[in-house]
Amino acid sequence: MKKLSLLMFSLFFVSFATIAQQKTTEKKKTQQGHTDENKFRQMKDVFATPNDQHTASGAPGHQYSQQKVDYIMDIRLDENANKIYGDENITYHNNSKDHLEYLWVQLDQNMRADDSKTPLAKSNSAAAFVTPDNFMSSYMGEKKGFGYNITKVESNGKPLSHTINRTMMRINLPQALAPGKTFEFRIEWNYLINDINKDGGRSGLESFPDGNKNYTIAQFFPRLAVYNNVEGWQNMQFWGRSEFALEFGDYEVNLTVPADHIVEATGSLQNEKDVLSKTQRKRFEKARKSFDKPVLIVTQKEAEKNEKGRATGTKTWKFKANKVRDFAFATSRKYIWDAMAVNINGKTVMATSLYPKEGNPLWEEHSTRAVATTLIEYSKLTFDYPYPKAVSVHSERQGMEYPMICFNFGRPNEDGTYSDRTKKGMLGVIIHEVGHNFFPMIVNSDERQWTWMDEGLNSFVEILAEDVYDPELFASNPAKNITRYMGGDQANISPIMSQGDYVKQFGPNAYSKPAAGLYILRKTIMGPELFDHAFRTYSQRWMFKHPTPEDFFRTMQDASGMDLDWFFRGWFYTTDVTDIGIKAVKPLYLTDKPSERVTKLKEQYKQYFDNLGDLVYITDKKEDANANAMNKYANGKEVPAYIYSVEFEKPGGLVMPIIVELTYADGTTKRETFPAQIWMRSDTTARRVFSSTKEITSIVVDPDFETADVDTSNNSWPKKEGNKFEDFKKKQKN
Numbered sequence: 265m266k267k268l269s270l271l272m273f274s275l276f277f278v279s280f281a282t283i284a285q286q287k288t289t290e291k292k293k294t295q296q297g298h299t300d301e302n303k304f305r306q307m308k309d310v311f312a313t314p315n316d317q318h319t320a321s322g323a324p325g326h327q328y329s330q331q332k333v334d335y336i337m338d339i340r341l342d343e344n345a346n347k348i349y350g351d352e353n354i355t356y357h358n359n360s361k362d363h364l365e366y367l368w369v370q371l372d373q374n375m376r377a378d379d380s381k382t383p384l385a386k387s388n389s390a391a392a393f394v395t396p397d398n399f400m401s402s403y404m405g406e407k408k409g410f411g412y413n414i415t416k417v418e419s420n421g422k423p424l425s426h427t428i429n430r431t432m433m434r435i436n437l438p439q440a441l442a443p444g445k446t447f448e449f450r451i452e453w454n455y456l457i458n459d460i461n462k463d464g465g466r467s468g469l470e471s472f473p474d475g476n477k478n479y480t481i482a483q484f485f486p487r488l489a490v491y492n493n494v495e496g497w498q499n500m501q502f503w504g505r506s507e508f509a510l511e512f513g514d515y516e517v518n519l520t521v522p523a524d525h526i527v528e529a530t531g532s533l534q535n536e537k538d539v540l541s542k543t544q545r546k547r548f549e550k551a552r553k554s555f556d557k558p559v560l561i562v563t564q565k566e567a568e569k570n571e572k573g574r575a576t577g578t579k580t581w582k583f584k585a586n587k588v589r590d591f592a593f594a595t596s597r598k599y600i601w602d603a604m605a606v607n608i609n610g611k612t613v614m615a616t617s618l619y620p621k622e623g624n625p626l627w628e629e630h631s632t633r634a635v636a637t638t639l640i641e642y643s644k645l646t647f648d649y650p651y652p653k654a655v656s657v658h659s660e661r662q663g664m665e666y667p668m669i670c671f672n673f674g675r676p677n678e679d680g681t682y683s684d685r686t687k688k689g690m691l692g693v694i695i696h697e698v699g700h701n702f703f704p705m706i707v708n709s710d711e712r713q714w715t716w717m718d719e720g721l722n723s724f725v726e727i728l729a730e731d732v733y734d735p736e737l738f739a740s741n742p743a744k745n746i747t748r749y750m751g752g753d754q755a756n757i758s759p760i761m762s763q764g765d766y767v768k769q770f771g772p773n774a775y776s777k778p779a780a781g782l783y784i785l786r787k788t789i790m791g792p793e794l795f796d797h798a799f800r801t802y803s804q805r806w807m808f809k810h811p812t813p814e815d816f817f818r819t820m821q822d823a824s825g826m827d828l829d830w831f832f833r834g835w836f837y838t839t840d841v842t843d844i845g846i847k848a849v850k851p852l853y854l855t856d857k858p859s860e861r862v863t864k865l866k867e868q869y870k871q872y873f874d875n876l877g878d879l880v881y882i883t884d885k886k887e888d889a890n891a892n893a894m895n896k897y898a899n900g901k902e903v904p905a906y907i908y909s910v911e912f913e914k915p916g917g918l919v920m921p922i923i924v925e926l927t928y929a930d931g932t933t934k935r936e937t938f939p940a941q942i943w944m945r946s947d948t949t950a951r952r953v954f955s956s957t958k959e960i961t962s963i964v965v966d967p968d969f970e971t972a973d974v975d976t977s978n979n980s981w982p983k984k985e986g987n988k989f990e991d992f993k994k995k996q997k998n
Contacts, residue, residue, distance in 0.1 A: 323805050329360055330359060331360065350485050354450070368435070373483065466664045479596060482671075490509040498713070514584075520578050521579065524575035530585050552605055556604075558604040594618055600618070665701070695733065741968075747974045761813065802820060842920050845913050855890045857883075882907065910963060920971040923971065963981045
């Protein structure tokens, strides 16, 4: 037998004691009817089985395929009637291995149709006050006439059988569409545009007192649903909250609008000379070479002059976009227009903004610059932005994203003044919505099913981009900020991994908590180097493809070499909370006298102790202390005079690293971080021994609030006095 060290021997007895305590705890839980589930068990019980399309590594497999849908559309805006007329020719490419008997088309505008079930699915009670319009629609059965009017569905000039089920339309194919084949058909339609401020909605129009309107139009055309080997057809009804699952394709769109309107849209403008003046084209050429500041293409003075007239004729703006999953546009005679160039690894991308004068001076000062910062910072953490432009359009109450274009709120007071809160809100929504170009417009997750995969990931990268744009304005701690939500009423909280329509407290669940979780992973658990490589790997693996949650979770582990199942299970699949504290601190002392217990052990295990040779002892009795016990073995090094046994507790269900800050009598501090795996063998307690030549005067767990600890009253030794409100809240929980 090899000679055992004092440390090994001590660990033997510590482990023995820990195991004994664990068995006692498990026995108690069994008696009380509880089960002790290992928080570090692998997630094979909840992950989908990998296959040749979605592999065990999280990468697309060698058999991965996805459908393609191409659109050629003629769209006409009737400003007088506030109606849109559309004629679209669709080519559906069946790239799957399946024979398709029918196709599913999304009719999102039917969510607000007069016979929509969406209002009936909401539990409500009588409000103390409502607007007259809301009262009429709620209590007088007023019909507003919203929703699609489908006038033609045909193929090769012949009517095509179809069935409309609220926000979904099934196209009944004449014969099954074989793998590798295409099917072409045409839909003609029109609908009444909703007023965003009166009727709500993600897109629509904003009315101004002088009769002008700002049209920000999206979800405006019948769009093909996604078909894949994970969901089959993603034909869940659109209830108004969970967003969209869409296929990539190529678009050619002709937008006919009043002749005095300025238009921006998904894709590249194909006929600049037909729709832009010579002055506007010259200014735009200048903008294409301006990398440091925006160039005004339409000034405020010109926009103010333009909005006073009403053109009788029309212009047709032609846009073309390849490899996009959607199309949206904005049009108004009120727009100021500016743009600047952005260098994305040697490729020039245009950052652009459209806004009425009501957005100034805030928008002229910040919008396009914020777009540029977003493209640069997101590209660093994901992939080089592949599209030719990104556009930010101002509308009073919107925050919504589409390929290359988004609609954003943030309006100053009428006199042009604005608060930091307004500025922060405006910049935050622009960075967020432009960031959606990456998630889900390119990394094309299923928003209808998993809202967090686009909102949560995007909100996380948004935090990093905001910090670059204005670190003082956006100074925050996402891990600390999420504790109020996570520590709230558990009956009113859903796991992140819940389908979006069923989620309680949608904002924190889909946006803040996933973002905070990724922030903790990057800052505290993985470190920026490992995290960034893994996150970039996921983004590049799944750009222009359809990832699932498992693809994300698996890639983050596959590319980092870290087992993170414990984190993903707890943070995404449960509503457990972090609560780690200090249960007890016991001072220990060096001595050359064995305790009564050790003396008995030496008698019982004489052979082992004889092999250990010389021993020094550790006691909790100060009167037995003998600091000189180690002097002859220390080889001139200073022997620690202060030893502390610290027992950590974990009332919360989540496991997290234990971050400890030690403060010494001379005022100096030291940090130590113990990985989450310290909880592997006990889910309730963990022990560590700290030694020092200086007296430790305080010990604090998670001093910078990095782990989303919901109760910090147990984080300090000596215990800090809590305020009456915190004590009251704790009593209420108990």
